[in-house]
Amino acid sequence: MFGTSGIRGPVGEEVTAALALQVGHALGIEYDRVVVGRDPRESGETLQAAVTAGLRESGTDVIDLGVAATPTVGRAVGWEDADAGVAVTASHNPPEDNGIKLWQPSGQAFDAELRKQMTERIESEATALADWNAFGDQSAVDHTGTHRKALLDAVDIDGDLSVVVDVGNGAGGVTAAVLDELGCEVETLNAQEDGSFPGRPSEPTAENCQSLAELVASTDADLGIAHDGDADRMRAATAEGEFLSGDVLLALFGRAAASEGEAVAVPVDTSLAVEDHLADGGIETRRTPVGDVYVAEAASEPGIVFGGEPSGAWIWPEETLCPDGPLAACRIAAMAAETPLAERAAAVETYPIRRDNIETDRKEAVMDAVSERVTEEFEDISTLDGVRVDLGDGWFLLRASGTQPLVRMTAEARTEARAGEIAEQAMELLGDASAE
Template identity: 65%
Template sequence: MFGTSGIRGPVGDAVTAELALDVGRALGADTDRVVVGRDPRDSGKLLTDALTAGLREVGTDVVELGLAATPTVARAVAWEDADAGVSITASHNPAPDNGIKLWQPSGQAFDEPLREEIEARIAADDPALEDWTGLGGLTETSAFDRHVETLLESVSVADLDVAVDLGNGAGGVTVEALNRLGCRVETLNAQPDGAFPGRPSEPKPENCASLTTLVREGTFEVGIAHDGDADRMRAVTASGQFLSGDTLLALLAADAASAGERVAVPVDTSLAVEDFLANRGVGVERTPVGDVYVAAAATQADVAFGGEPSGAWIWPEETLCPDGPFAALRLAELASERPLDDRVAEIPTYPIERDSIEVEDKTAVMARIEEQVLERYDEVTTMDGVRVELDDGWFLLRASGTQPLVRVTAEAREEERTRELFDEARGLVS
């Protein structure tokens, strides 16, 4: 039921009001107060109603934020002295999808044991429903301004030209904060609309061509792109370069971590990030793919930052949720101090190959792959798929969390070697 990013899938199929009701009842079994918010998808209103009904049926009070960025919801759990938070969102997925993601008071998403507990309660199908005298209450409020004010306390930016592509999502906190800081802001796709008419929700290069052109042809120092719930942030430099996730990870990590500290990164992160940080005395802690795992690693005392190349960035001193607006303002602050193009010119890039191979039974295929890899190679990590470390590169084979696919990634410092490793990895799947 739950993946690493919560429940997610097509509305009316994988995600229904009945499921939201069940999750609400299960979550309410050991919570007294829960914060709930949603992204702009029309189905979110229905799912919010169902989930909050389930919570209130078992006596849990609900603080409903309405339309809110996922990091706003996650942060509001502590602000509202609540026991948990719920985002009704499918994040960067297309409009037909929706989902449910659960948050702890620390801002960290529900980890595997907590998710399994919710699933077990739903499977037991024995909620402790209250009578009419014990139903939970409902308070409607907004945490938008609180989120903006929190960002303003942590970041200092002024006299900057910034373009922001909100992707018709819930990331207006970024624009408001930049405006209050005195920046000159131009927006794209700023009207919340769960059909995502301006561009597909995921902020990747091919979906953000308008932002790239606007920044390149204008006088902007930085361009910012969010997904539908604003937990992700990607960026464009003044020259119109859409930064790869690995480059942006290296840039933010180098600023956040000092020599002797570490940053948490998933197993599919580029070797270039590790090389760049090593030159600054900063180490890496590799995790399975998923912000919940990065956040868990970021709770360690010497881990100063966590990030995923997909666009999720975590500063543990701020919050353990990926906060796209905070990341946007932190990047703008860096751009105001020194041009981003100058900064990224110092970060190496290595040839990397990625592909996805459709399979009938990804679990069985990955079991055979792991068996073969452990027999053939000496340095193998199996925390999330199988990652093979070699002297001059690496490759990773891992099952998709949501589709019948095996993801194949290979990287080396030389292009010819990358191709050799990629062919080698694909051959294992075949």
């Protein structure tokens, strides 16, 4: 029920008010004080009310943040000395979806054990309902201003900078406000909160953010910034309108955050370009399963000063273990003020990556067969998340999709020819395993 991104799916099918009420009941069994916020999706108002009802009916006090960025919700758990946080959001998913993601006081999402505990309570319909006169209290608090102050305390920008911020009709308007206060000239796109995402699809990809890139390139802007619906993700474009890949951004952020001898946490599907760029600075790369919760777990370990995912989730553990898109936006702006993003990106050598998949309703069986075959044929293997094979001059990853009936293949090498060879080898192995 709870994936690494919490509960997420179509409203009225997988995500309902009845389910949200059960989530509130399940949390209320253990937690006395819970922060609740949502992204701008219209369904979020009803789902937030249902979660709140389940919590209060269990005697739990609720701090209502209203519409707020997910990193605001994650941080507010600590600010309010609460026991947990609930973000009603489907993040970058389309408007017909919604979801529920849970947060710990550190800002880290609920880990595997906590998610398992919640799932068991919901499936068993467990409750600990309060007496009629002992319902929890509800108070409304606006922590967007608290988030804004935290960002102003964390980042300084020297020099004049012109920034275009594509809010994506989501909850990330705090980014534009903070950059303005930091002295930037700010222009916004899709700044009106609207959970139908009329301006562009919510996920901040190069394709979806073409208008942002074109606007930056055609003006004197120094960079462009894009968020998804709940602003836990951040992507960026250079002054020339080049929409930077997530791997390049990860390499830039990691190199800026870490010093020689320190480490950066990245998921198993991260490009070799990141590892090579960090290694040039004497910085170690620690690989994790895919998912910001796993990156956050690693980032909480001593010596790891930053963690990120190429999808656009960036974590600075000294600030919070929640991916904070507005913080990432302010930090990339500060970096651009010192050295243009295009110049920084040019220092990251990138390599060809191949991606493919097979469709199957036997994902577990296929991955079992893949694991067996890979163990027989290769030596340097990681089963941290799927099966990753390091070939020295390249690698491939075979991993079951968490949301679709697919097993995905990713392959990378430092030359086009070798990347093609590795991809072909990996797909042949995957095809044989699926035929068993």
